[in-house]
Amino acid sequence: MEALSGRVGVKCGRWNPTAEQVKVLTELFRAGLRTPSTEQIQRISTHLSAFGKVESKNVFYWFQNHKARERHHHKKRRRVASCSPDSSSNEEESGRAAAAEPADLVLQPPESKREARGYNHHPRIMTCYVREVTEQEEATTWERPTREVETLELFPLKAAYDLELEADRFSRYVRGGEQQCREISFFDVATGRDPPLELRLCSFDRYLV
């Protein structure tokens, strides 16, 4: 049922992203996009509209939520301090919940909390602040920059997308800052036979890690 490209109810009460939309958003997120600018949001939403109804605010919220949630879930292991080996009856937990990103929103160790703008990085990689940290920087929080950063075949092929809707064209836009930041380009799906989207990342992993 409703294996359709997205959800079902079609209630329209609130945005219900289609599978394609989610995929695009997810890829962008995985690519490192966390806090899209107004323009980016515009472009993204326009593009996504090819897969179904969507507003800019939906894109905005999507990133907000995805970012916030991922962070929450990330705070898992780490400080165990001492007592309470966390034993309990949960061990297998790692096996099951480990996958996905669903959640374990728990622990939100106090730790860094008041670092003003600079506390949005996990004790993870993110060790590369080579120069002045502008907002571009903080907007550039990759999960694991070293991995798929390369050329990323994000959109493998002309899936089963319904590319007949809008003829929106996306000009290439760069996010994050200068040249050392990846750039994500959208190519019009209507003008070309190319996959609905193509996301290209400039290798700049050397700046990371």
Added chain:
Amino acid sequence: MEALSGRVGVKCGRWNPTAEQVKVLTELFRAGLRTPSTEQIQRISTHLSAFGKVESKNVFYWFQNHKARERHHHKKRRRVASCSPDSSSNEEESGRAAAAEPADLVLQPPESKREARGYNHHPRIMTCYVREVTEQEEATTWERPTREVETLELFPLKAAYDLELEADRFSRYVRGGEQQCREISFFDVATGRDPPLELRLCSFDRYLV
């Protein structure tokens, strides 16, 4: 088939609280706890683990759902707005769709588009701050504070809890703020014969209402 205290197939697909766990959670809820903090969730889940497998997120979701649902059910036919004859009594909640049917309340935020960055605030009500609303206030959201707030015989007696599992001890913790907020204390179930939990509320209703 499952009459057991909750656990059955052990499907592990999703958490299936045991009767004891539900009881504890319910009592806490009745006591007024609605939005436990991270620490509280931690403690509660640890405690509940004595009655069966449980994760923090389960506790989190439990409170979220319980709170939300109670609220919905409380939704007596409140506002009928205007148009829509609403016909009156009728459906009393639509009989069947007791738990669903969005029916009307649409709140429809002004489909204002929000200029990019300003998605966040709606021109909402926000008109009621009669006095200094501290975080204690908002943290102290009881359903009907004036009602059972008193001394509440929350844990009537040493139920049939299996108090032989963990020897976790819970130190008293306060939620919501200062002294005028209720405090919920857990007493070790292993060290004492007392009921697994005891919840004590400081009368502070005068601060409410």
Added chain:
DNA sequence: GCAATATGAATGAACG
């Protein structure tokens, strides 16, 4: 067994 319901889980939207 299947339909109706209760409720765990997920997530869009919004608040502070």
Added chain:
DNA sequence: CGTTCATTCATATTGC
């Protein structure tokens, strides 16, 4: 940005 609210999805439960 961290939290919380509201709605929806998915599944276990219960009744017919």
